[in-house]
Amino acid sequence: MSKIITFKKQVGSFKKKITVPGDKSLSIRWVLFSSLANGESKAKNLLISEDVLAAINAIKKLGIKFKKKKNEFVIYGKGLDGYKYKKNLKIDAKNSGTLGRLILGLLINTPYAIKIIGDKSLSKRDFKRVSDPLSKFGAKFKLKNNKNLPLTILGTSNLKPINYNEKKGSAQCKSSVIFGGIRTNGTTYIKAKKSRNHTELFCKYLGLPLNVTNKKNYDEIRINKAKKIKKINYSIPGDISSSAFFIVLTTLVSNSELIIKDVNINTSRIGVIKILKKMGVKIKFLNQKIYKGEKKADVKIISPKSIKPINCPTKLNSEAIDEFLVIFLVAAKAKGISYFQKLEELNQKESPRLKWGVKILNYMGVKTISTNDSIKIFGNPNLKLNKKIVIKNYLKDHRVFMTSVIAALSFGGKWEIHDKDSINTSFPNFLKIINKFKKND
Numbered sequence: 001m002s003k004i005i006t007f008k009k010q011v012g013s014f015k016k017k018i019t020v021p022g023d024k025s026l027s028i029r030w031v032l033f034s035s036l037a038n039g040e041s042k043a044k045n046l047l048i049s050e051d052v053l054a055a056i057n058a059i060k061k062l063g064i065k066f067k068k069k070k071n072e073f074v075i076y077g078k079g080l081d082g083y084k085y086k087k088n089l090k091i092d093a094k095n096s097g098t099l100g101r102l103i104l105g106l107l108i109n110t111p112y113a114i115k116i117i118g119d120k121s122l123s124k125r126d127f128k129r130v131s132d133p134l135s136k137f138g139a140k141f142k143l144k145n146n147k148n149l150p151l152t153i154l155g156t157s158n159l160k161p162i163n164y165n166e167k168k169g170s171a172q173c174k175s176s177v178i179f180g181g182i183r184t185n186g187t188t189y190i191k192a193k194k195s196r197n198h199t200e201l202f203c204k205y206l207g208l209p210l211n212v213t214n215k216k217n218y219d220e221i222r223i224n225k226a227k228k229i230k231k232i233n234y235s236i237p238g239d240i241s242s243s244a245f246f247i248v249l250t251t252l253v254s255n256s257e258l259i260i261k262d263v264n265i266n267t268s269r270i271g272v273i274k275i276l277k278k279m280g281v282k283i284k285f286l287n288q289k290i291y292k293g294e295k296k297a298d299v300k301i302i303s304p305k306s307i308k309p310i311n312c313p314t315k316l317n318s319e320a321i322d323e324f325l326v327i328f329l330v331a332a333k334a335k336g337i338s339y340f341q342k343l344e345e346l347n348q349k350e351s352p353r354l355k356w357g358v359k360i361l362n363y364m365g366v367k368t369i370s371t372n373d374s375i376k377i378f379g380n381p382n383l384k385l386n387k388k389i390v391i392k393n394y395l396k397d398h399r400v401f402m403t404s405v406i407a408a409l410s411f412g413g414k415w416e417i418h419d420k421d422s423i424n425t426s427f428p429n430f431l432k433i434i435n436k437f438k439k440n441d
């Protein structure tokens with residue numbers, strides 16, 4: 001049964017301090033790297049969401065122990081060749097593209113075929129984008145419709161390094177090949193369109209043989225086989241993508257101020273901040289620190305008097321890829337027409353997100369002109385809703401749900417939003433934090 005939540009009222013002005021749960025990309029990477037390490041790796045503030053639990057279950061199936069000790073999570077790694085499992089293994093990546101794609105890079109030497117399955121949404125997504133480069137290492141793949149899950153992977157002990165040109169700006173494709181390179185003798189070369197670089201920073205922190213040369217529009221990455229991975233004690237900073245919902249709420253509710261404590265502000269993730277700053281929102285990073293190669297800070301947002309439209313530079317697309325739905329809400333209140341282009345990757349997410357962005361805006365009565373990869377949004381600074389809006393059948397895409405909640409609280413109207421459980425993939429306590437803002441009025 002679809003769990004429905006309704007909203008009938010905008011929130012009033014607020015001044016608050018919040019924290020958001022640990023970063024999803026870092027949490028999944030910590031699980032995967034720790035599963036290859038020697039010894040006990042410990043994490044604090046690990047995101048406990050369905051995507052990360054799916055990653056934990058995946059490594060458990062590969063014979064790696066995991067325990068929760070008070071506020072700490074422990075993975076008992078057995079080294080790079082420590083996976084032990086029986087034939088006919090099936091790993092369920094559930095809703096997680098990051099898990100489903102990254103883990104394949106670690107399985108390119110598997111002696112038995114392993115089947116990877118996922119939920120309805122993940123089963124619609126493109127896995128050929130990772131099976132193609134990984135098969136060049138020598139692994140064999142069988143995919144449903146040549147493209148989708150379920151897939152089976154059969155590895156080889158005779159891996160060959162590869163040259164790979166990553167053109168989509170996909171960190172999942174890049175990371176999957178980096179994992180392949182870590183397992184393979186010889187040098188693997190990647191020319192990658194810019195995308196989040198958490199995997200590279202993890203490798204650097206761990207002292208693995210990976211080298212990055214930053215060029216203007218792409219990175220050149222060279223990887224050699226890793227000999228050993230040291231255990232990783234990590235305190236995961238807050239997720240900027242989860243923060244984005246509250247950054248936008250603050251932007252849209254006048255006379256408001258918010259501080260979000262201890263957020264990862266890796267430069268390859270802060271497209272949302274750069275875009276909103278261009279639209280006139282005041283955002284500051286306080287108490288900036290470097291933690292294990294990653295930048296973090298408290299993020300302070302002050303709602304602007306008015307919002308400027310934007311012709312969004314496409315070079316920010318990858319940096320803001322998970323945040324466009326909420327960014328579109330800001331454009332809906334701008335004084336003028338905003339334009340976003342080359343967003344074909346948005347329709348490759350948990351749902352066809354560009355299409356959902358258009359739908360939500362149109363339900364709100366906001367005029368849009370869209371193509372398969374672009375959207376023009378006709379903003380209205382006085383936008384206020386009083387009609388009924390129903391959001392359902394969106395493949396349980398967590399970001400569609402959370403964006404709709406932010407729209408309801410910012411613009412008013414009567415919203416009926418289905419599939420409340422969708423938030424469990426990335427942000428299980430989202431509605432608890434939302435309630436703190438509702439109590440305000």
Ligand code: S3P
Nearest residue numbers: 025098169170171172173321322
């Ligand atoms: C992620 C990469 C992005 C992003 C996803 C997380 C990662 O996907 O949308 O939510 O952790 O590497 P793509 O690599 O497909 O762009």
